[in-house]
Amino acid sequence: MAPLKLPDFFTLCLWACGGVVLLFILAPLLHMSLNVSPGMLTQTATDAEVLRSIRITLLTALAAALLFSLAAVPFAWFLARRKFPGKGVLLGIIDLPVIIPHSTAGIALLSVLNRESALGRLAETFGFSFIGNPAGIALAMAFVSLPFLINASREGFASVPQRLEKTGLTLGASPWTVFFTISLPLARRSILTGFVMMIARGLSEFGAVIIVAYHPMVMPVLIYERFTSFGLSYARGAAVVFLGVCLVFFIILRLLSGRQYHAQR
Amino acid sequence: MLSVKDVEVELGAFCLSGVDFTVKAGNYFVLLGESGAGKTVLLELIAGLLTPARGSIMLDGRDLAGIPIQKRHLGLVYQDQALFPHLTVRSNIGYAFSGEARDRVQEIAARVGATDLLDRKPTTLSLGEAQRVALARALIRHPRLLLLDEPLSSLDVPSRIFIRSLLRRLNAEGLTIVHVTHDYEEALALASHVAVLENGRIVQAGTPEEVFHKPRSRFVAGFTGIRNFFRGQVVADGDTRWFTLSGVRVALPPDHAPGHGCVVFESDSVTVSPEQPHGSARNVFYGNIIDIETVPRGIALTVNVGLPIHALVTAASFRELGLTLEKKVWISFKSTAVRFIPDEEKP
The missing domain is CATH 3.40.50.300 (P-loop containing nucleotide triphosphate hydrolases)
Incomplete structure (x- = not known):
C-alpha cells in the first residue's frame, strides 16, 4: 500500500485561507438558522403577511429581470460586437449602479418616478403610481441589478466566434435570425448566469426599494420592519424563511441553466 | 463575372x-x-x-x-x-x-x-x-x-x-x-x-x-x-511512368498512378553539362540555352529541349562552363526528383 502523502505547506495554507473565508460566510447564516426554534419557523412560514411578501419579492424580481432582459440582452450583443467612440464611458455608466450607494439610487429613482415628475404624471393618467406599487419595486430592483445581466451577457456574446455570425449572414440569414439562432443559443449559459445574478441581486435589494416603495413590503423590508418593531428574535424567523426560499429558488435556476448548457454542447 | x-x-x-x-x-x-x-x-x-x-x-x-x-x-x-x-x-x-x-x-x-x-x-x-x-x-x-x-x-x-x-x-x-x-x-x-x-x-x-x-x-x-511544371498525361510502361509532352519523355518514379495532371521538379535538381552525362539520372536531354537570368541563389537558365526546362547553377559553374545564350548543353535530372500532381486522385 502506498504511504499516505500529506499535503505540502503551501496547499495547507490555501486550505486555511479558504476555511476562513467560508467560515465568515457560513457562520453567521448557520448561527442565525440554528437559533430559530422549529415553532417560530413554522409560525413564520405560515404567516399570511410573510407569504404575501415572499410572493411579491419573487414576482417583482423575476418580472424586472424578464422585462429588462428584452432590451439588455440585445444591447449586450451590441456592446460585445461594435466599436464606437465613447464605448468605455458607456461601459462605465452601465457599472454605475454597482458602485453608488443604494439609498442614493432609491432617491434618484424617486425623483423621476414621484407623482410630480413627468413619468409619475404620465402614470397617473393611466390611473396608477410607481410609488408604493410593485412596478416601482421592480424598477428599483432592476436599477441596481441590471449591470449583472448586461456584463455577463456581453462576455457571453464576446466569446461566440464572430465567424459563426458572419457565416450565418453569408447563408442568407438576416442579422435578427443570426442573433436568435446563433449568437443567443451560443451565449445562453452566460446570459442565464447573468439572469440568475440579476434576480438574486433584485431579491436582496433593500436600500433602493424602501425609498421607492415601503409597501407592499418585499421580504428585505419586512425583515427590517420586524427587527425595528419587534426585535432580533422575531426578525430572525422571517430572515431564515427567506434565506431558505432564496436557496431553493437559486438551486432550481442554477440547475436549469446548467442543464441547458450541457444540452447545447 | x-x-x-x-x-x-x-x-x-x-x-x-x-x-x-x-x-x-x-x-x-x-x-x-x-x-x-x-x-x-x-x-x-x-x-x-x-x-x-x-x-x-x-x-x-x-x-x-x-x-x-x-x-x-x-x-x-x-x-x-x-x-x-x-x-x-x-x-x-x-x-x-x-x-x-x-x-x-x-x-x-x-x-x-x-x-x-x-x-x-x-x-x-x-x-x-x-x-x-x-x-x-x-x-x-x-x-x-x-x-x-x-x-x-x-x-x-x-x-x-x-x-x-x-x-x-x-x-x-x-x-x-x-x-x-x-x-x-x-x-x-x-x-x-x-x-x-x-x-x-x-x-x-x-x-x-x-x-x-x-x-x-x-x-x-x-x-x-517552382518553374518546372508541365500539364499533361502520365502513362505506365512496365516499372516506369512516363510523362510525354511536345515529344519530350520525362521518367517518373513508379509509385504514381497513370492519368492526367501536372509534373513538377525543382530547377536546382537539374544538372547542366557541356558533355553527355553518364550518371544514374534517367532524364537526359540536349538543347540550347534560351534565357539567362541572375537570381539571388545563382544563375537561372532556361534550356529548350522541346520544352523549356529551368535549371539553377552557381555563378562559378556558369563561368567555368562558359555558358552563353544559344549554347548547346546537356541537362539531366533524376526521375525521383519529379513529382506528379494528378487531376483526379484516388484515395
Whole structure:
C-alpha cells in the first residue's frame, strides 16, 4: 500500500485561507438558522403577511429581470460586437449602479418616478403610481441589478466566434435570425448566469426599494420592519424563511441553466 | 463575372490597397499569398463582411456596395469551417432553409459524401468531415460564386484528395470559384487562373503557366517556388511512368498512378553539362540555352529541349562552363526528383 502523502505547506495554507473565508460566510447564516426554534419557523412560514411578501419579492424580481432582459440582452450583443467612440464611458455608466450607494439610487429613482415628475404624471393618467406599487419595486430592483445581466451577457456574446455570425449572414440569414439562432443559443449559459445574478441581486435589494416603495413590503423590508418593531428574535424567523426560499429558488435556476448548457454542447 | 477594382481597406496596422483583378464566369481563380498577405480580408470584402474604404466590387456587372451580405448569394467557406456547434450537421447544412429543405439537405449531403454524418454534432467530426459539411452548407443555396479560404490546409491526405476532386467537379459543372491559399501545389492542381498577393497588393495575375513560368518579380518567383511544371498525361510502361509532352519523355518514379495532371521538379535538381552525362539520372536531354537570368541563389537558365526546362547553377559553374545564350548543353535530372500532381486522385 502506498504511504499516505500529506499535503505540502503551501496547499495547507490555501486550505486555511479558504476555511476562513467560508467560515465568515457560513457562520453567521448557520448561527442565525440554528437559533430559530422549529415553532417560530413554522409560525413564520405560515404567516399570511410573510407569504404575501415572499410572493411579491419573487414576482417583482423575476418580472424586472424578464422585462429588462428584452432590451439588455440585445444591447449586450451590441456592446460585445461594435466599436464606437465613447464605448468605455458607456461601459462605465452601465457599472454605475454597482458602485453608488443604494439609498442614493432609491432617491434618484424617486425623483423621476414621484407623482410630480413627468413619468409619475404620465402614470397617473393611466390611473396608477410607481410609488408604493410593485412596478416601482421592480424598477428599483432592476436599477441596481441590471449591470449583472448586461456584463455577463456581453462576455457571453464576446466569446461566440464572430465567424459563426458572419457565416450565418453569408447563408442568407438576416442579422435578427443570426442573433436568435446563433449568437443567443451560443451565449445562453452566460446570459442565464447573468439572469440568475440579476434576480438574486433584485431579491436582496433593500436600500433602493424602501425609498421607492415601503409597501407592499418585499421580504428585505419586512425583515427590517420586524427587527425595528419587534426585535432580533422575531426578525430572525422571517430572515431564515427567506434565506431558505432564496436557496431553493437559486438551486432550481442554477440547475436549469446548467442543464441547458450541457444540452447545447 | 467578378471584378475587383482598386479596392482599399485598412484594418489596424494591416492595409490592402489597389487590389485589382477579374474573375470570369466558370473560372477557378486561386489567390496565392503568404499568411498575413490579406487573403481572408479580400474574401470577406467580396462577401460583404467588410466594407472597402475605396474601390468597387462588381458581380455580373452590378456594384455590390449597398447590397446586404444575405442578398449577395455568395458561398463562403472558412479555413476553420465555422460550423455552428450547437446544431446537428443536418441543421447546419439546412440552416438557410426552413423545414421543407429535407430533400435538398439529403441531396447535397450525398454529393459531398456526408449522408452518414447528418445526425452528428460538429464537435464529433474530423477536419475532413467538417470541411465536407461546410462545403455542403455553402453549396445548398446554389451560390453565384464560391469563396474558399484555405479549404485544403490542415486536412489529411484522403480528405484533401476527396475535396480537391469535388471542387474540380463543381468547377467543371460551371461553378465559379475563388480559392485563397498559401500552397502553390493547390494552385497547380486546381486553378484556371492565379493571382499572387503580396503585402496587400496583387503583384501578378494570369494563367498558372504565365505566373509560374514567367514570374514578374523576385517575390513571385520565390513564392510560387517552382518553374518546372508541365500539364499533361502520365502513362505506365512496365516499372516506369512516363510523362510525354511536345515529344519530350520525362521518367517518373513508379509509385504514381497513370492519368492526367501536372509534373513538377525543382530547377536546382537539374544538372547542366557541356558533355553527355553518364550518371544514374534517367532524364537526359540536349538543347540550347534560351534565357539567362541572375537570381539571388545563382544563375537561372532556361534550356529548350522541346520544352523549356529551368535549371539553377552557381555563378562559378556558369563561368567555368562558359555558358552563353544559344549554347548547346546537356541537362539531366533524376526521375525521383519529379513529382506528379494528378487531376483526379484516388484515395
